[in-house]
Amino acid sequence: MPQTLRVASIALTAVSLTLTAAIARAQAPAASAAPPSSPFTVGKAASGETKAALCASCHGPAGNSVNPEWPRLAGQSAIYIAEQLRLFRAGVRNNPIMKPLASTLSDQDISDLAVYYEAQTPTGLEADPSYWKAGEQVYLSGDPAREVPACVACHGPLGRGNLAAGYPALRAQQSVYVVKQLNDYASGARYTGQNPAQASLNGVMMLTLAKRLTPEEIRDVASYVQGMR
Numbered sequence: 001m002p003q004t005l006r007v008a009s010i011a012l013t014a015v016s017l018t019l020t021a022a023i024a025r026a027q028a029p030a031a032s033a034a035p036p037s038s039p040f041t042v043g044k045a046a047s048g049e050t051k052a053a054l055c056a057s058c059h060g061p062a063g064n065s066v067n068p069e070w071p072r073l074a075g076q077s078a079i080y081i082a083e084q085l086r087l088f089r090a091g092v093r094n095n096p097i098m099k100p101l102a103s104t105l106s107d108q109d110i111s112d113l114a115v116y117y118e119a120q121t122p123t124g125l126e127a128d129p130s131y132w133k134a135g136e137q138v139y140l141s142g143d144p145a146r147e148v149p150a151c152v153a154c155h156g157p158l159g160r161g162n163l164a165a166g167y168p169a170l171r172a173q174q175s176v177y178v179v180k181q182l183n184d185y186a187s188g189a190r191y192t193g194q195n196p197a198q199a200s201l202n203g204v205m206m207l208t209l210a211k212r213l214t215p216e217e218i219r220d221v222a223s224y225v226q227g228m229r
């Protein structure tokens with residue numbers, strides 16, 4: 001092949017590869033990076049209550065799970081729940097239990113379930129008396145010397161999170177589940193894909209700060225939030 005033709009054909013291949021990638025991106029389901037549309041505009045709590053029958057075996061009646069490894073959903077931010085269900089559905093939050101379940105949910109199901117769970121009242125276990133004092137210190141003050149921010153800044157004085165911004169509530173959350181999530185953020189296991197730090201709208205902050213927590217701090221703060229109401 002003459003030199004110019006060869007260059008032209010390489011250039012064409014490059015163009016077609018770029019195009020293929022662009023088309024694949026355009027056709028990919030609006031999952032990971034795209035901010036979810038607000039569940040409040042389309043979600044109906046009454047439909048969510050019916051649909052939640054599928055979830056109650058693990059997340060408990062009205063989202064109050066009794067298994068320490070299965071998170072409480074009662075009172076959780078609807079925006080956060082909807083985002084997490086989309087991430088499970090897309091396989092970005094890579095959980096072998098939740099991915100197949102979330103794959104059966106339509107966008108409408110996700111919105112209905114999200115607004116239903118946010119409207120429920122969390123109940124649950126108390127904090128462990130051996131750890132909650134130290135945990136309260138971490139929660140309220142962090143450790144400025146090690147650039148650990150105070151959790152209260154985003155998760156709120158009562159652990160209710162910031163519902164409108166989609167910052168999750170932590171109050172009454174199972175401490176075993178909280179420990180697992182903090183370790184998963186630190187190790188990078190919580191989200192998979194090309195850019196796990198950008199997988200969720202706000203996840204990047206937790207990825208950074210979880211790495212700065214010691215195992216004792218994780219245990220203590222998890223115990224503290226379990227007792228918050």
Ligand code: HEC
Pocket residue numbers: 051052054055056057058059069070071073081084085095097098101113168180
């Ligand atoms: C077989 C048990 C099981 C069932 C049934 C189940 N889940 Fe889950 N769910 C889990 C587990 C376990 C996790 C925690 C995954 C992890 O460790 O990251 C979870 C996590 C979640 C989370 C993330 C919570 C958070 O705080 O980040 C949401 C939201 C959720 N589930 C919603 C649902 C909904 C809605 C249904 C019903 C359609 C459902 N789940 C059914 C076991 C279950």
Ligand code: HEC
Pocket residue numbers: 071138139142148149150151152153154155166167168170178181182200201202203204205206209221
């Ligand atoms: C700058 C705001 C900010 C600060 C400070 C912060 N968080 Fe978070 N946290 C978030 C956001 C936003 C999320 C949701 C991230 C995502 O999309 O994965 C989150 C998620 C979490 C989760 C997972 C919740 C679930 O249901 O799975 C836990 C646990 C958590 N944070 C604990 C803490 C602790 C403990 C501290 C203090 C040491 C803390 N956070 C400080 C904003 C913050």
